[in-house]
Amino acid sequence: MDMWVDSVSLQPFSKEEWAAHHDASVKKARKKTVRLRARDSAGNPVPGAQVRIDQVRSGFPLGSAMSAEILTNPAYQRWFTSRFTVTTFENEMKWYSTERVQGREDYSVPDAMLRFAKSHGIAVRGHNIFWDQPSQQPGWVQSLPYPQLRRATARRINSVMSRYAGQVIAWDVVNENLHFSFYEGKFGGDASAAFYRKAHQMDGEALMSMNDFNTLEQPSDPNAVPGKYLGKLWQIKKFPGNSNDARMAIGLEGHFGAVPNIPYIRAALDTMSKANVPIWLTEIDVAPGPNQALHLEQVLREVYAHPAVHGIILWTAWHPQGCYVMCLTDNNFRNLPVGNVVDKLIWEWRTRSNVGVADADGYYEAELFHGDYKVTVGHPVPNSTVVQSLSVDKESGDNEYTIHV
Numbered sequence: 001m002d003m004w005v006d007s008v009s010l011q012p013f014s015k016e017e018w019a020a021h022h023d024a025s026v027k028k029a030r031k032k033t034v035r036l037r038a039r040d041s042a043g044n045p046v047p048g049a050q051v052r053i054d055q056v057r058s059g060f061p062l063g064s065a066m067s068a069e070i071l072t073n074p075a076y077q078r079w080f081t082s083r084f085t086v087t088t089f090e091n092e093m094k095w096y097s098t099e100r101v102q103g104r105e106d107y108s109v110p111d112a113m114l115r116f117a118k119s120h121g122i123a124v125r126g127h128n129i130f131w132d133q134p135s136q137q138p139g140w141v142q143s144l145p146y147p148q149l150r151r152a153t154a155r156r157i158n159s160v161m162s163r164y165a166g167q168v169i170a171w172d173v174v175n176e177n178l179h180f181s182f183y184e185g186k187f188g189g190d191a192s193a194a195f196y197r198k199a200h201q202m203d204g205e206a207l208m209s210m211n212d213f214n215t216l217e218q219p220s221d222p223n224a225v226p227g228k229y230l231g232k233l234w235q236i237k238k239f240p241g242n243s244n245d246a247r248m249a250i251g252l253e254g255h256f257g258a259v260p261n262i263p264y265i266r267a268a269l270d271t272m273s274k275a276n277v278p279i280w281l282t283e284i285d286v287a288p289g290p291n292q293a294l295h296l297e298q299v300l301r302e303v304y305a306h307p308a309v310h311g312i313i314l315w316t317a318w319h320p321q322g323c324y325v326m327c328l329t330d331n332n333f334r335n336l337p338v339g340n341v342v343d344k345l346i347w348e349w350r351t352r353s354n355v356g357v358a359d360a361d362g363y364y365e366a367e368l369f370h371g372d373y374k375v376t377v378g379h380p381v382p383n384s385t386v387v388q389s390l391s392v393d394k395e396s397g398d399n400e401y402t403i404h405v
Contacts, residue, residue: 049364052377060370063123075333087125133182172211173199216254229250249280254303265299269306296342301345326338
């Protein structure tokens with residue numbers, strides 16, 4: 001087949017144009033203009049009502065991986081809980097952590113971490129049920145013959161999911177199954193798909209995520225290009241029993257080199273968005289370098305602005321001996337430059353306190369980031385005040401709310 005294209009023109013984006021696209025996308029994907037109308041007890045509009053809107057929680061999930069050190073370190077606890085609304089346990093829920101010796105399960109650490117997260121309103125992603133990389137199996141698993149491995153994997157998925165079903169928002173069911181194939185080599189090409197079917201059956205509310213690396217990071221990795229990822233996702237979704245499209249999700253780790261390819265990130269996300277399932281950035285970090293903080297900011301702005309992205313987690317679990325690749329703080333929990341970037345964006349991506357006066361028809365209009373709000377409305381005549389909660393999200397079609405004062 002021959003294809004002819006006439007009069008093609010490629011024009012570079014300026015930095016200002018790229019930033020303007022971010023702003024427009026954020027406005028459309030992460031904000032909503034709402035109209036509040038103050039009415040009195042008789043249903044009449046209240047012109048001149050005093051209105052104050054305070055955001056109490058962001059609607060966009062932004063978080064960090066968490067290590068078990070948080071259980072015994074109050075400074076780590078204060079620093080973490082004042083910033084993040086979602087987390088992933090770095091290693092503590094993985095099979096090699098919960099069953100180091102065959103038949104001797106120990107969930108005491110992830111249990112404690114989950115209690116801590118829930119007590120602070122922090123959502124948790126389940127990471128992971130299985131890992132397809134041979135070297136990441138519990139030591140006793142690798143040499144099991146087929147029948148025993150079948151029984152061991154059945155026990156594992158039943159054990160971890162029955163314990164945490166309904167308490168996590170997502171599961172990385174089979175980690176990194178684009179690059180590795182331990183279970184496919186043992187059970188056949190549909191091994192991952194069968195695990196996803198079982199996971200759907202055991203936790204019908206959580207997202208079932210396919211988590212892997214280099215789909216955004218490296219256009220030169222043939223194992224993880226967007227087309228290869230979507231092909232694997234389609235294989236899983238079409239497997240009998242996996243037709244619950246609404247609960248599948250794309251997990252893109254995001255372990256970036258020292259100089260991320262920002263235009264490629266946008267192009268890859270555009271391609272991945274065609275799957276019409278939620279996309280999460282699950283393990284973001286940027287390799288050390290003189291411009292690490294700048295490049296982290298570029299990455300975070302790019303993925304936050306994309307409408308298909310539903311959440312971001314940084315792979316920055318703290319350890320006194322150092323983090324996996326990137327720490328946000330020093331050991332006294334003073335922000336490093338990358339930590340300052342995260343704080344700056346958390347501040348930027350929330351609504352400042354909004355104060356004003358209702359118009360002659362009792363209306364007050366405001367553009368708000370998605371999230372939960374406390375709305376305080378004061379009646380100008382009887383000098384009474386009403387406080388009401390308000391949730392602003394993308395899914396709801398409502399943009400007008402009545403406040404009775």
